[in-house]
Amino acid sequence: MKHIVVSWIGKRDLDAVDAEAGDGPVLATLRTVQPNQTYLLYNYSPADVAPYLDWLDHHAPGKLNARHAQLSSPVDYSDIYKAAEALLHEVWTTHPEAKRQILISPGTPAMQAVWILLGKTRYQADFLQASAEQGVQPVDLPFAISAEFLPLGSASDGLRLREMAAAPVPMTADFERIVTGHPNMMKLKQRAAALARFDVPVLVLGETGTGKELFARAIHNISTRSGKPFVALNCGAIPPELIDSTLFGHLKGAFTGAVRDQAGVFEQAQGGTLFLDELGELSASAQVRLLRVLQEGVITAVGDAKERPVDVRLIAATHRDLQQDIADHRFREDLFYRVAVGVLELPPLRERHGDLMPLIEHFLGAIQQTLGIDSELKLSPNARNRLLREAWPGNVRELHATLLRAALWAQDGLLGDADIRDALLGRTEDSAGIMNRSLGAGFDLDALLGHVEKHYLGKALETAGGVKKDAAQLLGLGSHQVLSNRLRSHGLDPGKAPSRSSK
Known part of the structure; x- marks a missing residue:
């Protein structure tokens, strides 16, 4: 080593x-x-x-x-x-x-x-x-400490942050749930509040788990439509054969299993807000029908020949790069410009410096109340450090799920390092962050790729019981000589192992 x-x-x-x-x-x-x-x-x-x-x-x-x-x-x-x-x-x-x-x-x-x-x-x-x-x-420091590190900025940066924090963002229930002190997120909350005043479509972009629906609900709650329904639908969860029925409704007998009239989400959201999550997952044919509804303001239920007027405010969201999907002919350009009037792009949790610990404290309080735990949920310093070192590819949703799992087994309300490690479902720190390393000073692509190669070389050898020929086959390498060369470069060569073919 x-x-x-x-x-x-x-x-x-x-x-x-x-x-x-x-x-x-x-x-x-x-x-x-x-x-x-x-x-x-x-x-x-x-x-x-x-x-x-x-x-x-x-x-x-x-x-x-x-x-x-x-x-x-x-x-x-x-x-x-x-x-x-x-x-x-x-x-x-x-x-x-x-x-x-x-x-x-x-x-x-x-x-x-x-x-x-x-x-x-x-x-x-x-x-x-x-x-x-x-x-x-060696120095044995008999204490544990934990700290979340904020980026160092100028005095003017701090002043701007305080001004943003003091800006008049409406304090509805859902805006309060957007826990943040990060300048970019504070600016997004301000923009969301501004968009709420105008009855225009909104497109919310961001990775899975960044809080897109939370922003959509907050916008609805302070809009002129707040007294009307807010209806949310995940487009990626709709079976292809049920897309039209789910969006526009159907009449009794329109298809096998249609035992009664059923309103679609557009009718359910009449006068209010329709939130279409994962919009980029809609099929090309469904995109055409959605575009017509947005252009004409009318829908036609499955099995019906009569058009029905609808009045909804559309907020859409996706984790996909829709511009790239347009270039790849997976998403309609005219539909994109119809929904992307007001655009909010939410940053991943790993880029929200300073937000992690406030989110953790917020979730711990909510989890304690949900589970009915008497004692206050707290983290040990080592547990805090483990959470702070995570890349959180699942973002805020993953953070909440991890804390919830850890809280189920906590002793006397204290979440220790082992509780958090187990709640991460066995994901190692290196594997968690392999796709989310920060580019810049100190980034070494060769070292990163070498780390990945060393991991799988060792795993293949273990799986093959030390037999290089079998390990080479597992890795798709041409011969065990190629494997041996790579093993030596990483200091993993276990020496000559018996070949099964010679037995």
Whole structure:
């Protein structure tokens, strides 16, 4: 397993170039733990550090990666946090399976505090300390902490956020349920409130579980149609043979099983709002009939020759890229422009920095009330950290379902790390976030693909009982020699395994 050490460079390290000053904390640690690679930060001038780095390169094991951090002050927590967090993000993304340790001795107390905060929460790591008197020792920090990290912005950013939070968004029941403090979400709530004043179609875009129906209901509740019905329909759940009946209704005897007249969702929503979720799942023929209803304002029930006028406000939603579907001839362009008058695009939960913990607290309170639990539901620090590290591909809906499952087994109202891990239904952190890694500094596609390959190589070997020929077949590789080469590149080659064909 690859071994990584991360540290600041301190004054005692620079002094170590003088042979009488000893090794310094960094070199002493590297000699002791023998890492494959070391990442170093420093805030001294590059000219002052260059001799030390040359000296260290000749004496330390493994590869060195050192970079300058421009700090306004060595005790400025904001600058230190930005530099440390950027480095740890790069290391943790590039080396997802490495043994990772942070040396906390060099640097100022502010630097040490930031290491501990990051290493105990977002980037879990083992800690080391080094001194001339005690040598190099592991650090056991006998406490657990949890923190959700907000993006650092300017004072004007904070002012804009406070202004958005103070904006006059109507406080209906459903707007209150949209729990957020994120600037983009606050802006979307404002836009939704503005759209509610105009009787125009609305299209809500976003991944599954981002709260599209919640926004639709909030818009209806403050519109002029609030006293009329709100009817929701998932278009993806309608069998093809029942689309017309579901949308427009049918008469008794119109088809086998039609034992009585039945109103469709357009009639059910008369005078109010019709919410068509997953609009992109409608077939091409159904899209044509829906377009006619929106253009003419009339429907024809199955088995009826008479047109009936309808007056509904349409709010549609989809997780699909309708523009791409139009290019692929899967969705009608004229229907798109008919429904996409007011457009709201909801961000996924992983992009709503600062919203996760408020949502968790909100859901825990609601779950406690729903389940009739006497004691207040709380999270242990490690449980909080596990939740904060998740990518949440199922977004808010998945978060709620996970907390509900965990609450069913909680002891005395306390949800521990094991409760959350089990409630995630066995999904690992790496597999959960494999498609949702942040692009930018530190992103390494080769390392990510290598991690995936290593996972399936090991899984195939285990399934095949260590027989390379069978493992190669499971993976669709041409021969066991190809498999052996890939195994060696990942340090997984178990040596020669008996071939079943030779038995």
